[in-house]
Amino acid sequence: MSMDEFYNRFKMKARDNVLLWAVIVVMILFAGITERFGIASTRPFSLNEIPISYPYIANEKYSDKLLLFVCFLVPLAVTTALIFSDGKSREFQRFYKTISSFTFAMGLAVFITTFLKIRLAKLRPDFLARCGAKLKKGDLETVMFTVDICTAPYGEFVLNDGFKSCPSGHSTVSMCGMLFLSLWLYYTYAREHTNGIVKILCFTPLLVALDVVTSRIYDFKHDYYDVTLGSVIGIAATLVAVQFVHLEELKEEQELILPPEAADSTHINLKVTDGSSEVFFKIKKVTQLKRLMEAFCKRQGRQPNSLRFLYEGQRVEPEDTPESLEMEEGDVIEAHREQVGGSI
Known part of the structure; x- marks a missing residue:
C-alpha cells in the first residue's frame, strides 16, 4: 500500500468517525492550553506547613518532553512497528483502531487531570520554595498568608504551577500510555496463549509507569495522594478507551469475518x-x-x-x-x- 493510498484511507475513516476525532482534538487542546496558560484557584497557606516545605528541584527525573517521548511516542512507535511487521493481515484496520483508541485514552486522561488541577488547587510539596515568601512588618503574627507575599524566585509560571499538585499529570500520562501498550500486547499476542509467562511479560511496560510515578514523590512534585489519583485516572481512561473504542471496533470487524460454520x-x-x-x-x-x-x-x-x-x-x-x-x-x-x- 502506497503512502498516498494509506493517507486517503485514514482520512476517509476519520471522516466516518468525525465525532470521535472532534472529541479527541477538543480534549487535547483543552489540556494543553489549560496546562500552559490556566491559572489555578489559589488558597491561603501557612509558612509552617511541613508538607509544602520541601526544596524545589529543577532537574526532575522525567521532564515533560521525556515523559511525552517515553509514555506517548514509544507506545505509538512500538504498536505501529509490530502491526506492519508481524505478518498478520488487515494492517490498516489494526493501525487505525490502535491510533484512534490510544489518542482517545490519552486525551480523556489529560482532560480530566488538567481540569481537576485547576479546580482543586492543591499545593505542591515544594510550594514554599516556589513562593519565596517575603514578610513585611506586622506579618509575624499572621497565621495564614496569600500568594501576595510570594516573590516567585523561579518565575511566575513555576509559582502558578505550584497550585497544581493534584492529580499528578505524570502519573496519569505514564499509567495511561504503559497500560494501553500492555493491554494491546496482551490482546494481540497473548490472550489465547497457553504460557502464562508470555501473558505476564505483556505487562512489563507497567514497570516504566511505576518508575515515573515514584519519581514524582522523590522529586518533591507530588505526594502519595496526588500520584494515586493520577494513576487511577490514567487507568480508568485507558479501560474506557479499550472497552468502548478499540474492542467495540474489533468486535464489529470480527462479526464480519467469520468462517462458514x-x-x-x-x-x-x-x-x-x-x-x-x-x-x-x-x-x-x-x-x-x-x-x-x-x-x-x-x-x-x-x-x-x-x-x-x-x-x-x-x-x-x-x-x-x-x-x-x-x-x-x-x-x-x-x-x-x-x-x-x-x-x-
Whole structure:
C-alpha cells in the first residue's frame, strides 16, 4: 500500500468517525492550553506547613518532553512497528483502531487531570520554595498568608504551577500510555496463549509507569495522594478507551469475518470475493444487499464508488440498490477495485 493510498484511507475513516476525532482534538487542546496558560484557584497557606516545605528541584527525573517521548511516542512507535511487521493481515484496520483508541485514552486522561488541577488547587510539596515568601512588618503574627507575599524566585509560571499538585499529570500520562501498550500486547499476542509467562511479560511496560510515578514523590512534585489519583485516572481512561473504542471496533470487524460454520438459526453467511480471497459475512437474515455492500466498503476503508460490485452477474451500486432486496444463504458477491483501464 502506497503512502498516498494509506493517507486517503485514514482520512476517509476519520471522516466516518468525525465525532470521535472532534472529541479527541477538543480534549487535547483543552489540556494543553489549560496546562500552559490556566491559572489555578489559589488558597491561603501557612509558612509552617511541613508538607509544602520541601526544596524545589529543577532537574526532575522525567521532564515533560521525556515523559511525552517515553509514555506517548514509544507506545505509538512500538504498536505501529509490530502491526506492519508481524505478518498478520488487515494492517490498516489494526493501525487505525490502535491510533484512534490510544489518542482517545490519552486525551480523556489529560482532560480530566488538567481540569481537576485547576479546580482543586492543591499545593505542591515544594510550594514554599516556589513562593519565596517575603514578610513585611506586622506579618509575624499572621497565621495564614496569600500568594501576595510570594516573590516567585523561579518565575511566575513555576509559582502558578505550584497550585497544581493534584492529580499528578505524570502519573496519569505514564499509567495511561504503559497500560494501553500492555493491554494491546496482551490482546494481540497473548490472550489465547497457553504460557502464562508470555501473558505476564505483556505487562512489563507497567514497570516504566511505576518508575515515573515514584519519581514524582522523590522529586518533591507530588505526594502519595496526588500520584494515586493520577494513576487511577490514567487507568480508568485507558479501560474506557479499550472497552468502548478499540474492542467495540474489533468486535464489529470480527462479526464480519467469520468462517462458514459460524452461522446460526438467526444469521446467514454471505461470501464476498475480490478475486484473490474470500470474506465471509455473518449478518441477520433480514439484512439487505445494500447494507452488506456498505459494510464491506467500511471495512475496506474505501468509498463505494471505488469498488465495482457484481451480484448474480449484474453490476450493483449501494446507493441504487433497493432496501427490499434481501440476501439468501450461499449468495456470492464479487467486489472489484476500479482503476483506469479496467478493474483488479
